[in-house]
Amino acid sequence: MMNAERVLDALGDPTRRLVFKRLREGNRSVTELARGLDVSRPAVSQHLKVLRIAGLAVVRTEGTRRLYAIDTRGIEAARSWLDGFWDNALVAFKAAAEGEAAKERKPR
Amino acid sequence: MMNAERVLDALGDPTRRLVFKRLREGNRSVTELARGLDVSRPAVSQHLKVLRIAGLAVVRTEGTRRLYAIDTRGIEAARSWLDGFWDNALVAFKAAAEGEAAKERKPR
């Protein structure tokens, strides 16, 4: 089972999310992924390692290159984690919303 | 619309996730939430602010206390964001699988 919290840690960085988003384009090499991003190629390599360990990316070696792609297992893990809050939260939020509505609208 | 990336940034910290998880217990004051956690009460306050801005928590003032609860909007935003990868990921995976299949066909 994938560790959902590890996934959230992985997705908690903007640059890493950029790398992750570029994985949608299909199988990409590290150099390709680094192109356009304003961080160095080794930095991207490190981000990919984190994504891989989190279960958000898979890698396949092809010759001298390493092609990365999205791994759905990490996504699924994060989804389940979020869903765990859904039921409980809905009740609590409803109660809070009713409390807020009863009071005068007050920003901040 | 809630900013999904802001939600992910918010959930990217372990301590903040701990606070968030404690919100499941229902409406809790800052002092209550801080109890048990190994960070100071102001630290929890700061985490709650981040959660609130991200759309993961709502607050309701009751006398001198401020009761926090889970806000489902942030959760929903994160879910949608993740779902945006789901389809693409499947496509990429398919493409990868086909590439693999083409390779598999020859050797062995």
Added chain:
DNA sequence: GACTTACGTAAGTTTAAACTTACATGATGT
């Protein structure tokens, strides 16, 4: 009105992690 409780925030410190440079490795081409 003084005192307490509960809290948010400012200011400064500490720490974790993101990043860079430099280097080592393994595959491919000549």
Added chain:
DNA sequence: ACATCATGTAAGTTTAAACTTACGTAAGTC
């Protein structure tokens, strides 16, 4: 065998953000 390409990782630096202490404020209590 040598050169090149693509990459991962070690080591050290830099930076962002998590944290603490100190303070100010608003609501409740005596």
